[in-house]
Amino acid sequence: MTNSRRKFISSATAIVAGASISTVFPSTLSAFPKLSSPADTIRIGAIGVNGMGWSDLTAILKNPGVECVALCDVDKNVLDKRAAELAAKGMKVKTYADYRELLKDKNIDAVVIGSPDHWHCLMMVEACQAGKDVYVEKPIGNSIAECRAMVAAQKKSGRVVQVGQWQRSQKHFRDAMDFVHSGKLGKIRLVKVWSYFSWVTPISKLPDGTPPAGVDYNMWLGPAPKRPFNPNRFHFNFRWFWDYAGGLMTDWGVHLLDYALLGMKAEIPNSIMAAGGKFANPDSGAETPDTLTTVYEFGDFNIQWEHAIGIDDGPYNRQHGIAFIGNNGTLVLDRNGWEVIPEGKKMEAVALQKSSDNGLDLHAKNFIEVVRSRKLEDLHAPVQVGADIAIFSQMGNIAFRTGKKLYWDKQKGLFTDAAANKFIAKEYHNGYKIPSV
Structure with a gap:
């Protein structure tokens, strides 16, 4: 580090x-x-x-x-x-x-x-x-x-x-990084990262109700705002609400964007901008966007995140993945393996190198x-690796929520925008306080 x-x-x-x-x-x-x-x-x-x-x-x-x-x-x-x-x-x-x-x-x-x-x-x-x-x-x-x-x-x-x-911990991910770092792809100008999932569907609005028998709902809420129980917010679907999580950006994004940063040996973006919304179902009961595009600028290359809930066919016919797009070719990586697609005759193709272990x-x-x-x-x-990529993903969500192109002040550890800085720390509720270490 x-x-x-x-x-x-x-x-x-x-x-x-x-x-x-x-x-x-x-x-x-x-x-x-x-x-x-x-x-x-x-x-x-x-x-x-x-x-x-x-x-x-x-x-x-x-x-x-x-x-x-x-x-x-x-x-x-x-x-x-x-x-x-x-x-x-x-x-x-x-x-x-x-x-x-x-x-x-x-x-x-x-x-x-x-x-x-x-x-x-x-x-x-x-x-x-x-x-x-x-x-x-x-x-x-x-x-x-x-x-x-x-x-x-x-x-x-x-x-x-x-x-x-x-x-x-997976070998094929490490092998893919070795190839990216070899320079064979040529100058990498763009890294595309995506999650397209039809098995995740927009949730319908549901009325508030009573917690199921046996559930300590107050303990489940913990430091989150006090709200009536709603089945949409409980168990799996909690991830679609800002009180508890950050949608696909922080759920799958931390997995995949982690390797985008690792492959590019990247640290802090110069700027972040994002656009999206509930395009699949404007009346969804969720808060986080079902469709999102986020661009992180690094000076001489960009990292682009995109997700679409309810659609399966992502870039390169993959539901999820990371594509390192170089002048000589593109390396495409996902949980199933990696391959290299040449740009014309500038390099040799690399057939799919399949995953062979249980990460x-x-x-x-x-x-x-x-x-x-x-x-x-x-x-x-x-913990440092986890914090780095969680913050990187949260930056994308903050850009979406403010609707602004954001810049990070490395010395102060803050955005240069006051509205964005309000999202750096979440307010704790119900007598809980963010730990002071």
């Missing part, structure tokens, strides 16, 4: 004073390996086990010498279901409705945080303060200020913190290995 990039996260420290869409991993538990001696066993507690939190825990438990000892979820229906699934595999766990009680458990060495995005910061910071190592889902924070607080908390505590950007399993293994070794430099997605 370069000094300038560190300043991007750590500057303006006075400001300091959110499950995933991915469905590629099964939620069923395979047989667990036998544990090592009790003294060597890493004991895991999981907070938020409905979606990716459960997938993360499942992957972590595939490693020898690891066991789950506690689960926490505000939805008792989910909590009881997951506890029963673990019991069927021979793991009896304590269950909690309040994550703070789980963090008090001295029998827990590390926690998995799979809560909605608006809870990530408080849970991760408090877990570090409680002496736990942490595997936290992406995006790491729900605002720029939260990301800064989380970086500071990890630095102060020295705990192992792995962010759930599991593509950082989530490898990411979980990397986390456990570092928990044992304490070699933080070996983490594939440490």
Whole structure:
């Protein structure tokens, strides 16, 4: 991490004073390996086990010498279901409705945080303060200020913190970066990054109602504004509301834009502009845009993000991907593999190099290995990586929400626009405060 990039996260420290869409991993538990001696066993507690939190825990438990000892979820229906699934595999766990009680458990060495995005910061910071190592889902924070607080908390505590950007552990992604950095593509002028998903459909407006039986709705809201319960805002669909998340930009964007930055060895954009809206369904019950184009300018190249909910056919006939467009050819990369499409006869084509491994399993293994070794430099997605890309994605959302072309003051760690700076920190509610580290 370069000094300038560190300043991007750590500057303006006075400001300091959110499950995933991915469905590629099964939620069923395979047989667990036998544990090592009790003294060597890493004991895991999981907070938020409905979606990716459960997938993360499942992957972590595939490693020898690891066991789950506690689960926490505000939805008792989910909590009881997951506890029963673990019991069927021979793991009896304590269950909690309040994550703070789980963090008090001295029998827990590390926690998995799979809560909605608006809870990530408080849970991760408090877990570090409680002496736990942490595997936290992406995006790491729900605002720029939260990301800064989380970086500071990890630095102060020295705990192992792995962010759930599991593509950082996949071989074909690393191989693609090696090719991009080889220079064979020639001058790269544009990097296109996209997510087109027909399996995500615009949600219809629903009336407010009563929380389902067994759900502690006040705890689910936590630091978010107090609002009547609405099924649109609960479980999977929370990601389409600004109170809790940032739409596809911060959900898939942190995965894919991360590799755009990595491939270009890029840090801070000169400017950011964005346009979009609820074009697929103007009457959708969601707040975040179903269609969005964002352009990050870097002086001699641009990174362009685009997403479209309800459509499958994205660029290069791929639902999602990253295209490094060079003078000699274009490298196209997604979760299935990568290939090179030549520009005329300027270079040789490279046939599809297919993915050959399980990124989530490898990411979980990397986390456990570092928990044992304490070699933080070996983490594939440490807290700084997660903060960098979460902030980058949030910049795009802020440009959309202000409707302005934005510029970043590297020295102050602020936008040059006052209206944009109001989005740097989210207001906390219901007696909660953003952590002061």
